[in-house]
Amino acid sequence: MSEVKTVVAGIVNFLKQQLESDALNVDSRESVEVAVQCIETAYELTQDDISKGVDLLQLVRQQSGNASAIKAEAEKLKNEGNECMKAERYREALEKYSRAIELDPRNSVYFCNRAAAHFKLGEHESVVADSMAALALQPNYGKAHGRLGIALTALDRHVEARAAFARAVQLEPDNESYKENLRLTEEKLAQSGRPAMDLGGLLQNPSLLNMATELLSDPNMQNLISGLMDNNAGANAPGGVNALLEAGQALAQQMQAANPELVEQLRRQMHPPGGPGGPGGNPPAPAQ
Template sequence: MEDQGLAVSQTLPEIFEAVAGKELEHSRTNSEPITPSEDDVAEAERLKTEGNDQMKAENFEAAVSFYGKAIELNPSNAVYFCNRAAAYSKLGNYAGAVRDCERAIGIDPNYSKAYGRMGLALSSLNKHTEAVVYYKKALELDPDNETYKSNLKIAEQKMKETPSPTGGPGGFDLAGLLNNPGFMSMASNLMNNPQVQQLMSGMISGGHNAMGAAGSSPSTNDLASLIQAGQQFAQQMQQQNPELIEQLRSQIRSRTPSASNEEQQE
C-alpha cells in the first residue's frame, strides 16, 4: 500500500472491460470470411482441374493434395470439399469424406452431390440409417438421379436387416450357401480328396509341432498346394453349377452401393 510505484492507473473492472473488448474484436476479425483475390480464385480452379485429372488417372493421393491446395486458396467453394470427399472415399478414408461432405453442405445446403457422397461414405462405415437420410435429401434435390435411387434402396435394405451369426459382411447369406446341395456336394468332394486331406493333416501336425520345435510349421509349398486345390474347387463349381455362381455374384452386386455418378468431378 505504501509503495506508490506499484500503483495502477485503472481499476480491476476497467482492466477487465478493456481486455474483453479486445478479445471480442479479435474474434470478430477472425470469424469474418476472407474474400480470395481473383488470382487466387483462378489458381484454385486450376488446382481443382488438376485434381480431377488425377482422379481420372486413379492417383487419389495426388488428387487429395490438389484439392487441398485449392481449398487453401478458396475455402468457400463447396465443390472443392465435395471432390476431395470422393478422393478420400477412394482411399478408404470414409471419415475424412464425411467431414468434407459436412463442410460442402455447410457452404451450399442445396448441393445434391454432397448429400449423395455423404450417403456413400456413411454406407461404407455401415451407418446405413444415417445414409438413408442423406440419400433421401440428395433425391429431394435431384429426383431423377438413378444412382441415388439405387443406393437408397440398398441402404434401406441393409438398415432393416438384422445381424445373423451365419451371415457375413453385408448380410451375405452364408446359411443359404451351406444348405445348397450342389455346394455341399462339391465341398465334400474337395475335403475327401486324398491330396487335400494329406495337406490338411500335415498343416495341423506342423502347427502342433511348432509349439515344441522351431521351424516345423507348414511349408510354403504346402500352403501353395492348398491354395491350388481351392482354385480347382472354384473352377469345378463354375463348371458344374454356374447358376449357383451367378446367384452369388448377383447377391453381392445387389448389396454394394454404386458410386458411378459420383465419380464425375465438377
C-alpha cells in the first residue's frame, strides 16, 4: 500500500473512532459518516487498506510525549547549570545552558542564564548577544534588560546601558539593584561630558528597537507612516509642509504614549544638563 493510502486510511480510522465515541452530536455524526464514505470511494480503500492505516491519535500523543520529554531534559540541564554557577564552575554552566538551548531554543530563561555565565567568564559581547536573544523571545524580561545593562557598562557603552537599566527599572520598579545601576550610569554619563547625541548608541538601543517594533506593528502607525510618505512626495505642494509637520507631531505623540520614559531619556541625550550651551557648559562652537 502506498504512503498516501496509509495516511488516508489513518484518517478514516480516526473518523470511525470518533463515530464510535460520544464526541459528536447527531448532525456532526451524519456529516462524518458521509465524509468517511467519500474518502473511501475517492481513494478506493479496501477493508485491508483501512486495517493497515496509521493510528494518527497515537502518533500525536507520542509526539506530545516526546516534546514534553525534550522540555524536561532541557529544564534538567538548566538546573544543573544553575548548580554549576553556585559552585563557580562557570564554563561547565555555560555548556549546560547551551545544551538546554539546543533542546528548547524558544526559552528566554536559558539565554538569560547563559548570559550570566558569559559575564562571569568576562565574555561581555556574548552577554549582550544572549541578553538580546532573550529579549527577542520575551521583550518585557526585566532580568535580561538588567544583564544587558551590566554587559554594556563593562563595554563602556554607557548610553545604551542607561536605556537598558531604565527599562529594567520600569519593568521591576522594586528592584533596588536596577535602580542603583541606573543611578551610577547616569552619574558616569554626567561626569564624562558625553556628547549630546550618540547616534550609534541610539541605533543599538534595545529599548528603542523594542518600541520601534511595537509601533511598526500597530495598524494605526502603519497608516500614519504611509500618509507621511505620501505627504513627503508632495512636500512642495501647497500645504505639503504643514502636512509633514502634522504627521511628525502625530508620530511623536505615538512614541510618547508608547514609552514616555524612553522618550524622556532620548530628550536628555539630545539636550543634556550642563552640556554644550546648557547650564555650566561651554557655548556651542560657531558654524564652519
